[in-house]
Amino acid sequence: MQDKYQLLRQHFEEIITLTDEEWNFIAPHFEHKKLKKHQFLIQTGQPVDCEFWIINGLIKSYAVDEKGSEHILQFAMEDYWVSDYYAFQHQIPATIFVDCIEDSEFFCLSLESRETICQKIPAMANFFRIKSNYGFIGLQQRILSLLTQTAEERYDALLFKLPKLVQRVPKKLIAAYLGVSRETLSRFKG
Amino acid sequence: MQDKYQLLRQHFEEIITLTDEEWNFIAPHFEHKKLKKHQFLIQTGQPVDCEFWIINGLIKSYAVDEKGSEHILQFAMEDYWVSDYYAFQHQIPATIFVDCIEDSEFFCLSLESRETICQKIPAMANFFRIKSNYGFIGLQQRILSLLTQTAEERYDALLFKLPKLVQRVPKKLIAAYLGVSRETLSRFKG
DNA sequence: TTAAAAAAGTGATATACATCACATTTTTTT
DNA sequence: AAAAAAATGTGATGTATATCACTTTTTTAA
Numbered sequence: 001m002q003d004k005y006q007l008l009r010q011h012f013e014e015i016i017t018l019t020d021e022e023w024n025f026i027a028p029h030f031e032h033k034k035l036k037k038h039q040f041l042i043q044t045g046q047p048v049d050c051e052f053w054i055i056n057g058l059i060k061s062y063a064v065d066e067k068g069s070e071h072i073l074q075f076a077m078e079d080y081w082v083s084d085y086y087a088f089q090h091q092i093p094a095t096i097f098v099d100c101i102e103d104s105e106f107f108c109l110s111l112e113s114r115e116t117i118c119q120k121i122p123a124m125a126n127f128f129r130i131k132s133n134y135g136f137i138g139l140q141q142r143i144l145s146l147l148t149q150t151a152e153e154r155y156d157a158l159l160f161k162l163p164k165l166v167q168r169v170p171k172k173l174i175a176a177y178l179g180v181s182r183e184t185l186s187r188f189k190g
Numbered sequence: 191m192q193d194k195y196q197l198l199r200q201h202f203e204e205i206i207t208l209t210d211e212e213w214n215f216i217a218p219h220f221e222h223k224k225l226k227k228h229q230f231l232i233q234t235g236q237p238v239d240c241e242f243w244i245i246n247g248l249i250k251s252y253a254v255d256e257k258g259s260e261h262i263l264q265f266a267m268e269d270y271w272v273s274d275y276y277a278f279q280h281q282i283p284a285t286i287f288v289d290c291i292e293d294s295e296f297f298c299l300s301l302e303s304r305e306t307i308c309q310k311i312p313a314m315a316n317f318f319r320i321k322s323n324y325g326f327i328g329l330q331q332r333i334l335s336l337l338t339q340t341a342e343e344r345y346d347a348l349l350f351k352l353p354k355l356v357q358r359v360p361k362k363l364i365a366a367y368l369g370v371s372r373e374t375l376s377r378f379k380g
Numbered sequence: 381t382t383a384a385a386a387a388a389g390t391g392a393t394a395t396a397c398a399t400c401a402c403a404t405t406t407t408t409t410t
Numbered sequence: 411a412a413a414a415a416a417a418t419g420t421g422a423t424g425t426a427t428a429t430c431a432c433t434t435t436t437t438t439a440a
Binding site: 064065071072073081085086088091118119122125126128129133134135136137139140141142143144146148180 | 261308319
Binding site for chain 1: 415427428429430
């Protein structure tokens with residue numbers, strides 16, 4: 001188990017440096033958890049107590065529309081952060097679902113803990129700042145892809161960028177991520 | 191002029207608190223500039239020296255596709271931050287344009303300055319962290335709107351959220367932001 | 381290891397939206 | 411104030427993609 005915490009520390013130290021003393025302050029704020037395939041980390045209407053850092057497995061965050069269709073915001077795998085950030089930040093009930101596509105292991109961090117850590121350990125404020133920045137940039141790229149590319153072009157780009165993900169998950173989920181129907185996606189390529 | 195800097199300080203102090211000493215360290219890193227309608231803050235292929243905080247006016251950031259069509263990432267007005275964040279963060283040539291829809295006034299902050307400020311003044315790391323977080327959340331909402339809503343629903347939502355913006359800018363720019371042709375947008379409502 | 385469930389493929393048809401072409405109105409510039 | 415440029419509106423037509431209905435294949439669970 002301790003090794004899982006080491007992974008987390010390494011994740012921080014890719015961007016910042018931490019003393020042992022700082023790490024000893026930080027680590028207890030993270031709670032280690034496991035869930036099996038199809039179990040939920042977050043459900044709409046429920047409070048969002050945590051954001052999650054994925055140790056292994058595969059998780060999706062998604063909205064469900066009036067017709068019952070899923071629209072996937074994010075696939076989160078090893079080394080990714082995920083939550084319902086809107087609800088988490090504002091401490092209101094969730095508006096999206098987050099659940100496991102595969103058995104998954106992760107750390108939980110509450111908003112209070114995150115803010116405490118950022119106040120006490122300036123390097124961690126920088127860590128989250130820089131991470132958040134990269135996240136922001138990634139979402140801007142995705143918006144551009146939705147505005148400028150056809151569904152098939154987006155599919156090709158995803159195949160190129162994350163070929164293993166495309167093989168790892170049902171195509172209907174890939175379709176729900178790209179913003180295209182599963183039938184149409186099934187007709188792409190050759 | 192000094193009053194413009196006061197606006198900037200107030201902008202920070204909506205989220206954090208700063209001592210006069212801290213502010214005196216921060217302020218000189220910001221350069222005050224003005225540009226007229228149609229002038230560029232960033233052009234593709236050029237280095238992205240700064241991110242910008244808008245004092246007044248109206249600015250757009252956008253990509254141009256092979257066919258020459260504009261796709262708008264952001265409308266930035268009073269109190270907003272804007273840049274080509276992908277290029278800024280990686281210090282590579284710009285891949286998008288940023289220009290003035292109206293005469294505009296803003297502050298420029300270089301990457302080096304931002305990092306210096308965040309290292310020296312922990313509260314500022316928290317400021318940028320929190321701002322970036324809100325930005326991230328906003329983009330997630332927009333992605334959901336692109337995945338779940340029709341063009342007309344997105345238009346209605348924008349009319350509801352930013353009615354003044356819709357009146358302030360040419361409809362073809364609204365169309366380029368929503369991801370719909372100007373002709374189709376012109377047929378909405380009644 | 382067999383039944384049940386989920387995923388994937390495919391034809392037929394429907395539709396939201398794009399594109400093209402051109403007229404009209406509004407705004408900008410001289 | 412006149413001329414030029416930009417924005418807007420609208421008909422006609424084309425197309426990418428959605429939806430529906432059903433079959434086949436693969437995966438999961440009893």
